[in-house]
Amino acid sequence: MKQFEVIQNTLPEDVALKIVSMLSVRDLCALGCCSRFWRELCGSDCIWESLTRERWPSLVCFDFSASSSSSAPPNAPNFKEWRKLYIEKHNEVAVRAAAAAKFVEESSPSKSLEVGDYLKAISILDDMKLGFKDVQMCLFRPNLKVLVNLVGLHYCLTWLRIPGDQLKEALQVSEIAERHVCVKWWKLGRWFFGFRMRDESHSRWASLADLATDDDEHLLAVLIRGAIHEVLRVQISSEEDHHTNPWSAQITQGHG
Structure with missing residues (x-):
């Protein structure tokens, strides 16, 4: 602790600020809990202005610092507390993302999900206009079901x-890259001399x-297409559920 205090007291503020500016939001909040110096x-x-502008560029296309002047846009908020703005906006996004995750879980009461609902969940994310950072922070979480992770991945x-490389890195940072799913699908049996073979x-x-x-x-094409044409049914199970019920978290749709 004493060594930490010595580093803190001797570290130039501009250097410390440069270090802080390179951190993720999660690490930034964690560092802010260490001491009054780091909290401030x-x-x-x-x-937080940089973080807000990076995550929601369309939200802050103008300079908030000028919002108090007479030349500011009519609808510009008189608001300079960027950390507060970031938190408020993030909480709004988190509520919407939680609703999408809840839809996935409620659509699978018996741990099975119709492919129509699966694709609808992805469409919901699009309607919400979630960005990549939003998905990373709200849906790429290890405490959520892997099926929710998969919906977020598919959407991105x-x-x-x-x-792909950028997406893989995000999965690794979120510690969900090695979560597995098992995809099982049935294809219509081929016709052979007037007889249809087994599916x-x-x-x-x-x-x-x-x-x-x-x-x-x-495999990715099967997930994107779902059950159409020659594919009668598609199932997805997670590694966590496989030990108890091999097809408990599944995506299914009957042919036709």
Whole structure:
């Protein structure tokens, strides 16, 4: 503790501010709990202004510092407390993201989810206009079901068009990259000399990181397409549920 205090007392403020500006929001809040010095530094308006502008560029396209002047836009808020603004906006996003996660869970009371509801959950995220940071902070959480993680991943990959390497890094930071799902699907049996063969069953395990980087393009295509054309049914189970019920968290849809 004494060594920490010596570093704190001898560290130039501009250097300390530069260090703080490189931290994630989670690390910034954690550092702010260490002492009064770091609490004041981590609460600096310039730090939270940068974070707010980065996460919601369309929200703060103008300079709030000029909002009190007569030349400010008519609807510009008279607001300079950037940390407070960030927290308020984040809480709004968190409530919407929680509603999407709740929809996924309520749509699967018996731990099974219709593919229509799965795709609807992704569409809900699009309607909410969640950004990549929003998904990272609210849906890429290890305490949520892997199915919710998967919905967030799918949304980032196909709607936000986040590059696979960047998405994989985000999964690793959130400690969910190695969470696995098992995808099982049934294909319509082929016709052979006037007889239809038995329906074909396929299954494959994949981590969220594998799906993010398209390491298995065919598996990702099955998830995106769902149960259409020759695919009769699609099921997804999580690694956590596999030990008790191998297909307990599933996405299903009947043919036709």
